[in-house]
Amino acid sequence: MTTHSHDHAPVAAAPAASVEPGSVGLVQPRRVELFAPPAELELVSGARLGPVTVQYETYGQLNAARDNAILICHALSGDAHAAGRHAPEEREPGWWDSAIGPGKAFDTDEHFVICSNFLAGCKGTTGPSSPDPATGRPWGIRFPMVTIRDMVSVQRGLIDHLGIPRLLAVAGGSMGGMQALEWAVSCPDRVEAIIPIATTWRLSAQGIAFNEVGRQAIYADPNWNQGDYYAGPSPDAGLAIARMIGHITYLSDQSMHRKFGRNLQGKSNYDYSFATEFQVESYLRHQGEKFIQRFDANSYLYITKAMDYFNLGEGFPSLRASLGRLRAKSLLIGFSSDWLFPPAEMRAIANALRGNGADVTYLEIHSDAGHDAFLLETAGITRAIRPFLRCAHTELRRRREVSL
């Protein structure tokens, strides 16, 4: 199998001089078309979908043994651009640049790191804003409903395409952690280790509730128009409200207090008006406004539904029983002030795995940064991830030697 054979763009090696220390440098997004009919992807819902375009990026080099590949899974609003820059003038590097690069948690001197935009996204991978092959017009909400397992199936298609027999690790925070867990459960032979961070084994009632209110805000926007808005104005107001709700859940009460407290926005006295009084109001509005520039409202609907459906325990008498299929070595990381995916849920996974005799490490990092800590507590996660990956790599090699 030839790797990259159907890719639209070659990997661009950045000139060494322009690379910041610890950065993977310039990267080029790549695209591949998978699941072309008649080999469509069979979704959990029973629907079939194909072809599926997958946008992805890679950092570092796949070694000759093809045993150093790590898949990074992104969260709700993320994309395939996890590290480096697309152009020298790009203001912000990829979303997990703090963790991916030479000498970083996911060390690109040693590992071949892959990140792809997930199914139903709006960053290059097929989703509700993509053209429906049957009509040539955007799918809208005629796009089939997808689950975390379906997202993993598409990622497995990409890993097959890249010619990787077994991933060294699958890692991700939040919804990315759900994908890491799903990988270990539904493809136990294809993954050596998983690193689920700030996540859960099933979305809670409160999590579903927050998602539903965000969706209701989108449905209530007249521009949403039952999802058919691609030829007209977008449901920006609704999507911004959904994002603002989300943002409150990503921070903690403490971090909001530390960041904003009751500070006023650019004034020393109240206006006693409906204009912005407090910094925290201004912050939220700004988050909403930024988000609508870069995200598709229908994708937001599909992605939050995929989270809602996520439940590894479904059909099993206990969490422990449901994780019996999980054979990967696991490093679980939780954060003390995360109330969206509370550390107690991570501990429950760790205890269930331990009960099954699995190789599991649970690290709880004390942080007041809330759910967002998975993107911020770089030092803590790096200290845990580097030795874990080294150990996983050694074990993967030993196992291969034994089987030869």
Added chain:
Amino acid sequence: MTTHSHDHAPVAAAPAASVEPGSVGLVQPRRVELFAPPAELELVSGARLGPVTVQYETYGQLNAARDNAILICHALSGDAHAAGRHAPEEREPGWWDSAIGPGKAFDTDEHFVICSNFLAGCKGTTGPSSPDPATGRPWGIRFPMVTIRDMVSVQRGLIDHLGIPRLLAVAGGSMGGMQALEWAVSCPDRVEAIIPIATTWRLSAQGIAFNEVGRQAIYADPNWNQGDYYAGPSPDAGLAIARMIGHITYLSDQSMHRKFGRNLQGKSNYDYSFATEFQVESYLRHQGEKFIQRFDANSYLYITKAMDYFNLGEGFPSLRASLGRLRAKSLLIGFSSDWLFPPAEMRAIANALRGNGADVTYLEIHSDAGHDAFLLETAGITRAIRPFLRCAHTELRRRREVSL
């Protein structure tokens, strides 16, 4: 001063036979007009407002010494109808019927209990849906911004009108607790005791954030029309979303899990569609739909802003210094799973008062009901409130005897 002189309706004594045990029976809402020009209410913002119509109810009898009056303050979506029924066929009794009545926490055999709809409300007291005397048309957002202190000023006007020199107690949960604290701080000579429940001394950044997202949902509804919607369709969609957001914060993760878990709504398998899948989604939508039947969106804006502005510590070097003015005997009640107004904030108030040598009791009730516990944990609050009020009453009488 003649009590009730400007009242629109006399107290209707319910026929004894129709009264349920422990119920105050049939009650009649009352209205009084206060702050008629030129004696307008001077608001914290500097604006003047008058006349102000106040809707209120009373339960039990004011005694000859006029020393058994308790003011109950309601929360965001409450009203003056705290106990009993307006008609025998009324489905639900007043919002705190579990705590007000013969033999209950606020025992109407002993006490004269008053509850009034607060300023800027939409349940009979002057607010943004009331006619602006200058134009005869609803105020909309031309209504002046009000604060918790302004709400208390209107309540003090009512207490003056009722001829009550000193309240035995002011009690309330959530925003009602803010009013109780404000009473003790701004009218220290008019209140013997306060019972702030599940509240805080200042709204946190997270609290402001949730309020702001709710307001943004209302602003984003095209029917809101800058607050001028009284002649046309109401901004129901926006108000429903604001209410849904609020409802998530009133419950706890645990109580949502206990009530709904991941139970499906009227089916045993997923539809994989945007129709309601989970019970918790259906519950939230229902809460939103119920709320728009009975609440005014502009009132929601004004009331959440009043919460935002609430900060007893403002202008003081410490919470303890700011509470130096507070001389009332205090019973503070917090609930372990309340994350909107976490018990730590109640403890901070109690510690500050203790530091000032004030007479304070803090009770933390273990409950998984979240913020809503203040309406649900009746047994626990009753056990604390009854002896506290008895003791406060004894002290009020002793003090009066000493001063005679």
